[in-house]
Amino acid sequence: MRCTKYDITVVLCCYNSANRLQPTLKHLFKQKLNSDISWEVLLIDNNSNDNTAEVGTDIWKNFHSEINLTVISEPMPGLSYARKKAVSSAKGELLLFCDDDNWLDENYLQIAFDFMKNNPNVGVLGGKGIAVSSIEFPDWFTTYQGGYAVGVQNIGSDKINNRGYVWGSGMVVRTGEILSLYNSGFISLLTGRKGVNLSAGDDSEICKWFLLVEKDLFFNEQLIFKHYIEPFRLTVEYYKNMNNGFTLSQRALNQYDFILFLLNKKRKASFFKIISLFVIFLFERNRLKIKILLEFINKTPLTFHRQTKNILQSRKLFIENESEA
Numbered sequence: 001m002r003c004t005k006y007d008i009t010v011v012l013c014c015y016n017s018a019n020r021l022q023p024t025l026k027h028l029f030k031q032k033l034n035s036d037i038s039w040e041v042l043l044i045d046n047n048s049n050d051n052t053a054e055v056g057t058d059i060w061k062n063f064h065s066e067i068n069l070t071v072i073s074e075p076m077p078g079l080s081y082a083r084k085k086a087v088s089s090a091k092g093e094l095l096l097f098c099d100d101d102n103w104l105d106e107n108y109l110q111i112a113f114d115f116m117k118n119n120p121n122v123g124v125l126g127g128k129g130i131a132v133s134s135i136e137f138p139d140w141f142t143t144y145q146g147g148y149a150v151g152v153q154n155i156g157s158d159k160i161n162n163r164g165y166v167w168g169s170g171m172v173v174r175t176g177e178i179l180s181l182y183n184s185g186f187i188s189l190l191t192g193r194k195g196v197n198l199s200a201g202d203d204s205e206i207c208k209w210f211l212l213v214e215k216d217l218f219f220n221e222q223l224i225f226k227h228y229i230e231p232f233r234l235t236v237e238y239y240k241n242m243n244n245g246f247t248l249s250q251r252a253l254n255q256y257d258f259i260l261f262l263l264n265k266k267r268k269a270s271f272f273k274i275i276s277l278f279v280i281f282l283f284e285r286n287r288l289k290i291k292i293l294l295e296f297i298n299k300t301p302l303t304f305h306r307q308t309k310n311i312l313q314s315r316k317l318f319i320e321n322e323s324e325a
Contacts, residue, residue, distance in 0.1 A: 008039035008109055009092030009175065013082035015046045015193070017100035018055040023228065025056065027103040029063045033110050041069040042089060046082040078191035079168075080202040087179050095175045097203075099149075102169050103132075103226040111222050112172045122159075123215025124173055124207050126166035127223025128152050135231045140239075147242060150227055153219040160217045164257065168203030170225045173210075180321060181209050185314035189252040189307070193245075200242070201249025208256035212263070212315045213322070259311060 010028060014021070028041060041060070045053045053071045060069040074085040087095065094116055098104060112125060129150040131137065145151050149169040154160045186209050190201040207217055232238065 006038045006040045006092040008037065008094045008096060008113060009086075009090035010039060010041045010096045010098055010109070011044060011083070011086040011090065012041065012056070012098055012100055013044045013046055013079055013086065014048060014052045014056070014100050015077075016048045016050045017052045018048075018050045020100045020228070020230075021052070021056050022059055023103055024098070024100055025059050025063070025069075027106070027226075028098070029060075029065055029067075030106050031104065031109045032106045033113070037110070037113055039067060039109065040090075040092060041067060042086055043069060043071045044082040044086050044089075045071060045073050046079070047075050047077040078202075079193045080188035080191050080205075083202065083206070084182060084188070087175065087182060090175045092175055095173050095178065097168055097171045097173075098225075099169045099227075101228040101230070102129075103228060104170065105224040105226075108170070108223055108225060111220065115218075115220055116172060116174065119216075119218070121216050122218045123177060123210035123213075124166045124171060124217045125223070126153055126160075126172070126217070126219050127170045127225060128219075128221055129167065129169060129225055129227045131229055132226045133229045133231065133234065135234065138234055138236075140236070141234065144239060144243075147239065147246065148227060148229060148233075150229075152221065154221075157219060157221045160219050161211060163217065164211070164253075165204035165207040166217050166219070168206075169227060170223060171203060171206075173206070177210075177215070178206070180318055181206075181213070181314070184318040184321065185310060186318075187310075189255075190249050200245035201253055204249070204253055205256070208253065208260070211260055212256070212311070213318045255308065256311070259308060 012021075012024065025041075031039075033039070043053065043056045053073070057069065057071060070089075072085060072089050074082045083097065086097075094113060096109065096112060108127070116122065116125060129148070131141070131145060131148065131150040141148075149167040153163065153167065160166065188202055188205060190205050193200070193202075210217065233242075
């Protein structure tokens with residue numbers, strides 16, 4: 001049985017973050033919370049080759065905070081491994097993923113806590129990002145700012161299930177639920193960022209898991225964080241590499257979307273939806289997936305390939321365990 005000691009665990013997944021941690025930790029230190037809410041900070045050192053762990057510890061000590069900061073090492077490179085390590089180590093009821101360059105508004109934790117307490121069917125909660133940098137933003141930035149987790153995730157606070165994902169920056173989940181997803185057999189098909197490799201999509205994959213088990217995604221416009229973007233990330237070349245990471249992750253995410261499409265009995269399969277799915281599977285050049293699609297169109301029994309079968313088995317186990325709890 002999981003030991004819970006705090007109301008909230010704030011997680012910083014770090015790779016060579018020594019130079020970025022001062023303002024990030026300062027904003028955490030300045031959080032304004034009701035006195036009866038307890039919380040902790042976990043710094044997950046994801047195979048850093050600088051002094052991230054030491055710097056983070058020293059900064060926090062200098063604040064003379066009563067809040068505990070714990071450094072945990074995850075030697076396997078990849079953001080998805082760091083997140084999983086955080087989930088297994090957290091002692092809070094809620095888990096908030098704060099990137100090493102996210103500066104949370106002083107009321108972020110309190111608003112997130114109150115909202116999740118009053119909305120039990122929301123599985124993943126996200127907020128609004130505001131871009132800051134030490135240089136002037138290029139002309140193209142506003143058009144593509146969403147790729148940097150900047151801007152709003154919806155017009156007003158509301159469910160964003162149809163959007164299909166919440167940014168990993170400032171993302172809030174219930175620790176027990178995401179731990180149960182892992183224990184039910186859900187595994188990350190995407191590694192997320194791995195060192196300087198701009199792989200992506202691990203946060204979206206987690207959102208797909210929650211959608212599969214009938215939990216909602218929600219955007220709350222009152223949750224605000226600043227996203228400090230280093231100058232080297234504001235070049236066209238960097239954006240193209242980052243966007244390529246998003247594109248490569250789409251193949252795995254499409255698989256989840258297809259399963260969600262099949263499970264959503266309220267949605268009728270229109271001609272255009274079928275055509276769009278058919279194009280996706282043709283692009284992947286996987287005959288088995290095309291066969292599955294054709295079986296679906298013809299309303300014949302489905303024969304899923306191994307990954308799809310495992311995802312559905314994990315979903316079934318999670319729902320069964322939740323109903324027994």
